[in-house]
Amino acid sequence: MLKLLHPVAGSLAFVMISTFWISTALSELFASTAVVTVVKTAIPWGFLVLIPAMIGVGISGFRLAKGRGGAMIARKRKRMPVIAANGLLILAPAALFLADKAGAGAFDTAFYTVQAVELVAGAVNICLMGLNMRDGLRLRQRRRASI
Template identity: 65%
Template sequence: MTKRIHPIAGAAALLTILCFWLSTLLTELFAGAPTVATVKTLIPWGFLILIPALMAAGGSGLRLARTMRGPLVAAKKKRMPVIAANGLLILVPSALYLSAKAQAGAFDAAFYAVQGLELVAGAVNILLLGLNMRDGLRLTGRRRPAAQP
């Protein structure tokens, strides 16, 4: 069961973060303040999907890794604390702050500074989760390792 939960939860978490990131970027670039406010208000509600998905992926990953060794497992284990810290210390507080500012219509310098930080931190998590997915696919044999030069 864990072997089924882990990839589904990991993919759900990655897709949710990617959705948050793209919706933020696209509305900031191409939409007006009311749409930005709507997106920033809805993102914290997405935590109802994201946080359980991350917990399921992390828990099932730890359980699967108990019996596994090797560089791919070690790399995935090293990335997870960075992903978690980035989410808990930067992304969640930023999303809540931006939601409150957007609902108040306060699109000021502080809003855009935090928005920039959130986009960078979100891109980092997308990259790290994507690398974990790639390594997971390699571990299961669904993707071949990169060719050695």
Template identity: 60%
Template sequence: MNKMIHAAAGAVAILTIAIFWLSTALSELFAPQATIIAVKSAIPWGFLLLVPALMAAGGSGFALANGRRAALVGAKIKRMPWIAANGLLLLIPSALFLASKAKAAEFDASFYAVQVVELAAGAVNITLLSLNMRDGLKMKGWLRRRPA
């Protein structure tokens, strides 16, 4: 059961972050201001899905590790503090700031500076979560391990 929860929660988390990232990038590049406002206003509501998914993935992952810290399990565990810190210290505050600025239609230099930081931090989290997913698939035997 823990394996199913871990896989489902991890998939929801990475998909949610990817949707946030893509919707932000596409709306900023191609959409009218009203769409940008809608996207930036909706993202904080997505935290109601994302935060529990990340907590479930992390908690079930630690339970599945069962005290092991070697090889792929250790690599996944080492990435988790970076994922959490990036989310708590950069992504959530950035998203709240950008939602506030967008609702006020204040698309100034500070909005775009924070937007760049948010997109970069989001790309980092997508990468780290993808590496964790890859290592999980290797541990399950769904991906072939490369010889050392």
């Protein structure tokens, strides 16, 4: 079960964060403030899917790696606290702040400053999660090759 849960939850979380990032970037660059408002106020609702997916990938990853070593597992273990801290301390509060500001129509300096921080932090998480997915696929290939 863990062997299925881990890649599904990880892929779902990766797609969710990527969707948040892309929809934000496209709406900010090419759409009206009404569209930006819809995007920014919808993102916190996505937490209802993202947070359980992140919990699932974290728990399943730790259980799958229990008793195993190696450089790739060590790298994945180092990235996970950064991904989690970035999400909990920067991305989630920023998303809630931006949803509130957008809902109030307050597209001011604070909005755009936090938006810039959120885009950078989101890009970092996308990159780190992508690296974890790459290493996970490599671990799976090695495991299949040794069977």
